[in-house]
Amino acid sequence: MLDRRRLQKSTIILSIIVVSSIVLSLFSYNYFTQTNDKIQSLAIRELQTNSEIEAFSLSNGLGNAINTIRSNLELIANSPSTTDWNISKIQILLNKGLESTASLTDGYYLLDKEGKIVTFTSIDEKDNSKYVGTDLSSREYFNIPKQNGTIYISTVIISNDNIPRLYISVPIFSSFAPQVTNVDNRTNGNESLSISKTFEGVVFASIETKMLGRFLEDQIHPNFPGDVTFVDRNGTILYTQNQTLIGEGIFGQKFQRAVNLLLKDRSAEFNSIIRNAMNSNNGMNEFTFGNNVTTIAYDSVTAGGKKVLESSDKIGTLFIAAPHTLAEDVTATINFQTSLTFIIIGTIITISFITAILLLKWNRLLGSLVNQKTGELKEMVKELSQSNSDLTKTKNALTNTNQELAISNSKLKDANKALEQHDIQQKEFINIAAHELRTPSQAISGNIELIEIAYLPSLLKGTSANYEKIDKEFEDMVKDKQQLHGFIEGLMSTYRNSRRLEKIVSDILDVSRIEGKRLELDKEIFNINEKVKNVIRDIHEESSETSKAGNVKPVDIRFETEQDPLMVLIDRTRMFQAISNLINNAIKFSDNEPITISIKKDLFDSTRIEKKSDIVTTKNQNDKSQANGVIVSIKDKGKGIDEEILPQLFNKFVTKSEKGTGLGLYIAKRIIEAHGGEIWAQNNQDGKGATFTFRLPLQDS
CATH class of the missing domain: 3.30.450.20 (PAS domain)
Known part of the structure; x- marks a missing residue:
């Protein structure tokens, strides 16, 4: 019974070896066939590429060489020596031309206006001296440049010495000074000038086909x-x-x-x-x-x-x-390699088959010994299994610890990066804020010193004895309109800079309130159209004052609304501040171009899809009467938003302007979000300027 089982095992093993050999042979044949086709295809493609490269290289090299010949001829034809018909100097030019293109040309020739050879230079100059005075007026390389006034490159022409050549020829013209030709009524009586040219001859070069x-x-x-x-x-x-x-x-x-x-x-x-x-x-x-x-x-x-x-x-x-x-050579080599491989595979299969038979016989002898040792191994396996289980638990614990450490390390890196970025932004803000605070402070101090020096010298001395002097100085200043005007301008400048200083301090305090979550809102239902108009009116008044003082163009702000009224629940003061920040930001980058503010109803739950710097809004095709939001857009025609700034536009301290602290857009965003709204910005599709848009929930009027 045991022998029968062993015989069955032997038969199965031998069958597996035979089947494996057949499968291996088929796989090898398919593999080598595909490899052959692929290598042949690559070899053909390489040959095609090399042929195209060689053709391009040869044609480009020949074309450049011919272009050099053409350039030499143009230089000779346009040379003052040629236009003056100085034969000795022309001969030098012809010699230089032949030297520079000796690898391709065998001669440079000068023909007069009747088509006769005046002088030339060639490789066989002594043998060809007899051709001086030869009439070539019937040749295409003389007639075509003469008639058309253009460069001519011929096809093959059999020359007078029965040698096939190509010819490149350039016409020679002499120019005369401008002359008065007529008086044309259309030029208001002005005289019309023209430059006349006279055909003087042709300079050409010859290319022998053998040299080509x-x-x-x-x-x-x-x-x-x-x-x-x-x-x-x-x-x-x-x-x-x-x-x-x-x-x-x-x-x-x-x-x-x-x-x-x-x-x-x-x-x-x-x-x-x-x-x-x-x-x-x-x-x-x-x-x-x-x-x-x-x-x-x-x-x-x-x-x-x-x-x-x-x-x-x-x-x-x-x-x-x-x-x-x-x-084809590659294919033959691969076919030979394939045949050799099949022979090797067949030899290996035969050896494997014989080896398998020997191993099966030895297996019978070793079977009893294996059974004897199996029991001992089972006990050892049981002990190793227990040890392996303990090691697995330890490994899992270490893996979890490593994962936790990796997560912690990643969080620390992110936190450190955020701190570094915050530190950079904070330093930039300190520099900007210092500059912004220093500018109005210096202006205020300068204005007061100017008032003291130029208008009221006794103003700041502060003693009661000086009051009479101050009164006297003030009366004198009032009588002098020019001094009074300068005094008022100084006070107005001081007032504007104090407001600017107050705005900077107010922005810093607002950021502190926002960061500390202490921003309080006193909301009431109000017409957003009126609020925007109030902001525009306030900015227009301030712009008018600034334009009068600084002799600059007032700001042009255009307002468009789809419907009036549009009621929203807002804190009037804070919303005024947010809209002012957005409009002032547009003014700063508008380059004195008009700014357009538009308001319309919209679905508050519509979806915004960001595509690079553009934002596309998709919404349901519902009736406008069902809209539950209002959209306010501020559009300028300035230089647009820097792609580097755009992703962090509404963050603190972010600015590339020399003016401003980088807090205005941040404050506007946080105020709008505190009202349950959202804000975004994108560059205009026509490439001119940018549009800032915010959306607020609409209230029933």
């Missing part, structure tokens, strides 16, 4: 696996590795016979790719024929490397054909 080929070969990395071909805008091959095709048309009979012979039924697709490339700026295509796949990357060539806007601006198109040999 050598230039491109110098730019190509020696390890790059692709072939390079350069075709001008008319389809003439200027450079390719097969030298016999240079000068042939890419759609000509000779080239097309070679294409049809090689590609057969795929030649039409190949020609379509070429046509599309010549009509485009840049791109890349995959071309397949037989078992071969080739990446064709192309990039247009223009003077200076700029993207062409019109076909006439293009010099030509540069092609790079890169076969996928690397990707």
Whole structure:
């Protein structure tokens, strides 16, 4: 019975080994297949990217080189030596131009206005001296600049020495002084001036196709696996590795016979790719024929490397054909590795199978010994289990302690950060408050000293003997209107600064009451429209006084309401203070632009959704008669709210202004919240200014 059970166990184990081997083989095959595809795809993409980069680099390098030639020609054409037709100096300029572009050009030439060669410089200057005086007036590179007055870059032209070349030419004009041409009634009798230009000739440079080929070969990395071909805008091959095709048309009979012979039924697709490339700026295509796949990357060539806007601006198109040999080599290597891996897996499975049979036999011998030791192990396990239970309890206790310590540490860090921030804000507030307190105090002291020195010298001496002098000084001052006006201005300045000082002290005391939860409200039902009008009226009066004293423009505050009355339960004094703070804040940043205050009914339980600096309000489509809240908005057209300040705008001591203590918005927020309302702010969507909005519960009138 025992042997039968052992046989069953052995059969199960062997079956598991066989099934595991099959599953492992299938998994390995799938894995290596996917890896092969992925690596091949990456290799192809790498080849495509390198081809596009190489095409761009070559076209850009060639375009920049041609642009240098063009710049040299423009400098020569516009040189005073050229306009003065100083041949010896022009010769020097031509020599310098050839030296700077010797890797691409083989000559610089000067033609007179009849198209004859006046002078030139070239690589084979001695052999070509016979060409001086040659008439080139029939050539495009002379006629087109002469007729259009523009730079001309040719396609391939067979020159007088039967060598194919490209030509770049620039017209030469002489300018004369401005002359009176006519009197036009439309210019109120003023004389009209014009500058006349006279065509004097052409300066051009020649590029031999062989030198163009050598230039491109110098730019190509020696390890790059692709072939390079350069075709001008008319389809003439200027450079390719097969030298016999240079000068042939890419759609000509000779080239097309070679294409049809090689590609057969795929030649039409190949020609379509070429046509599309010549009509485009840049791109890349995959071309397949037989078992071969080739990446064709192309990039247009223009003077200076700029993207062409019109076909006439293009010099030509540069092609790079890169076969996928690397990707195919990678695939072959991976396939070999896959086959080798399967052989190794098969060997491992065979060894594992034999090992399993041996282990099963040894297992029978060890079975009795294992049974003997099992009893002893059970006792040891029981003891270890008890020890493990104790260790687990200890570990849990330590874990809980660590978590509590981590939480406490986090809270301490947050508290420390808050204290540091509070300390920074408090220091900033002390500096601001000291400045704000010092400014009106100094103004008051200065005004009193001015009154004493300029108007009433005996005022502050304080003895009864001086009363008569004070009376006399006062009578004299009253008689002098200028002195009296200055005296009144000094008193008004003292009064304004004392009110400013009183406002700062009042704000500090209000913050103390708010922080100590001692802010008392005497609420009554009142029309919010009237309260806002009272604030506007008060600010207008104060603004008028300030504008008269300081010769500044009064504040323009515009008021709009949707309905009147709108009753709310408020403390009149505190709500006056909150609204004043908000309007004065808008005035401070409005840059003398109008400020608009609008009031309307709204659903008090509508939802505000913050999106960056904008706040969108969503609400039910209920009738306005069911609205249970009132919204007050103060909108300015200033510079808006700094994004850095916006999240903490209503905190204590927060300000980026040189004026103010940073308490006004904080006090306004706490007063509005004490009335059961809420306040928020956002920058206007048109980018000009900001809007502060608060909402209060509406009361039945």
